Structure formats: structure tokens, C-alpha cells
Amino acid sequence: MTVRGSNLQSAQQVTFVGSSSSRDNVVVKLSARAAQPTAITVTVPSRAKSGAVRVSGTIAAAVSSPQPVKIVAGLPAADDASGSTKLIAGGKREAHFGYHVNSSAAVGSRVEAVSGTTGKVVRSWPLVKSGEGSVNWDGFVGKEPATSGTYVLRLNDSASASAETTTGSDTQFELAEGFFPVRGAHTLAASEMQRFGGSRNHQGTDHFAKCGTPLAAFTSGVVQFNAFQGAAGNYVVVQRANGESYAYMHMRERSPVKVGAKVFAGQRLGRVSDSGHASGCHLHIELWTAPGWYKGGHAYDSLPLMKRLDKLN
Ligand SMILES: [Zn+2]
Incomplete structure (x- = not known):
């Protein structure tokens, strides 16, 4: 302002x-x-x-000011993933591959996404019949993010005789399966109290950070809940296309994201805090199997995924 x-x-x-x-x-x-x-x-x-x-x-x-200023809670301007050099599955930025078809493309001509680790084609897209064509890949294979690693976007053998890659294409890049949700210094769940299950049947894992540290969605999905509850504090639940849902709790304020709206991996959800029943500022994160959070799914341990994401970005 x-x-x-x-x-x-x-x-x-x-x-x-x-x-x-x-x-x-x-x-x-x-x-x-x-x-x-x-x-x-x-x-x-x-x-x-x-x-x-x-x-x-x-x-x-x-x-x-001669007139009162009206302050409205807008969508978060922050895109916490924008500084990441890696492409994030479900992120705001997608891999772009452009090509030009010079002569009528042979049957089976496709653009393919190939894993640099396994050499396997994880996704492919048919070419346009003629002229300019492009592919934008969000890093998902079906309803799941592709495994983290190096990927190549290229024309397959059938296509290479009749088409060529245009400049500005992402031909090789690092893809991350998601984004570590706490965007600042943190400690991963360390004690038994902070881990999943245990004597208090803890449904999530707790990751401590300085109060006010930005918090971002680790994957894309649709906002299922955005509310305050005595124990959870300010919390948000995001459902992924595969039916699983993920809860982020103890945020400082109500999140600006709207129920039913899409969020991308790396989108700001709020800030780490200790609202609700919490001792110390931390993210309590729960992963639930389909059909989701208190909708018939069950909670499972989020620590293996959090550890993987923490190493990636
Ligand atoms: Zn917890």
C-alpha cells in the first residue's frame, strides 16, 4: 500500500x-x-x-488518511516455490515443450517424458497434425506425482523425422515430487511425541519452526476444509486428485484459501504458529488415505514423505 x-x-x-x-x-x-x-x-x-x-x-x-482504508483478505500473493530451481509436480510453473511439425507426422509420433534414472517413458502426448504444437507437463503421471529426479522431454523416434523441437523448450530438468511445506529453518519430527502414533495415537507429525515461518502446500489439490477448531487451531485440508487428503494445523491465522479452490504445490497457505492445542510453534501435518480426512480414510505416517521433501527443496 x-x-x-x-x-x-x-x-x-x-x-x-x-x-x-x-x-x-x-x-x-x-x-x-x-x-x-x-x-x-x-x-x-x-x-x-x-x-x-x-x-x-x-x-x-x-x-x-481522510478516508478509512478497506483491507480485504486476498489470495496469497506469495508463491513460495518461485525461488526453487527445480520443477515441482503440481507447481505453478509447468515444464514446457514446443515443437514444429514440418511434414505430415508418421503414425505413432509423440512427445515423451523420459526418466533419466530408469530410462522409462512415464508419459507421452500425440503430436498435432501440422504446424506448431506444445506440451505443458505438471509433473503428474495419472493422479500421482512422478518420482523425483531428472526428466527429459523429447520427440520419439517416429516423430523425429517429421518434427523439430522449438527454442525455449524444457528438454531436461530436475523434477521434485512436492515441496517441503515449512519455508524456513525447522526441525523434522524428532521425539516420540512429535512422531506418528505412539502412546497418544498422534495422527500427524510435528515439525517445529520459528513462529510466523511461511507455510506452503506440499502438493496440489482442492481445499476441502478451512476452519478453526479447539485442538487443531487454524487448519486447512487439501484433497489431491487421488482422493487422499492432507491436513495442515496450528496456523497463525485463518488461511486465505477458499474451500473448493485449487491450490498449487508451493502456494502459501499461512504461517507456522501454535493456535489451538499446541505447545510451541510447529506444523502438525496429517496424511489420510482416500476417501480422505474424516471421510472414511485413515491417517498414515507423514514422516517418510516429509523427509524426502526436506532433502529436495
Ligand atoms: Zn501434532
């Missing part, structure tokens, strides 16, 4: 006043460079409420 005015260069903080009570004030302190003479740009904190915005520390007295 940008506040415009004059003589703002000495401003020291912006306060989101919210309602008339001072209890919901959220203060953003400004760095020396953040305030320009005629404009101050600040990131709206997630806890800010609609209301007046006050700039203080200016040469003049504190100034308030």
Missing part, C-alpha cells in the same frame, strides 16, 4: 488504526529509506484491520 502526501521523508511509522479502540492498532516501523518525500510504501500486515491509516514522525504532526 502506498501513502501519498508531502514532507513525508522523516516519517517513522505507519499505523493501521482499525476500529476506534487502540487495541487493534498494527504499527509498521519504517526503515530510513522507506519514506520518500511524497510517498511511503508499506506491506499491509496480515493482522491489520480496515480503518484509518496514520503516518507519524513527520516534521508536521501525525497525519491520518
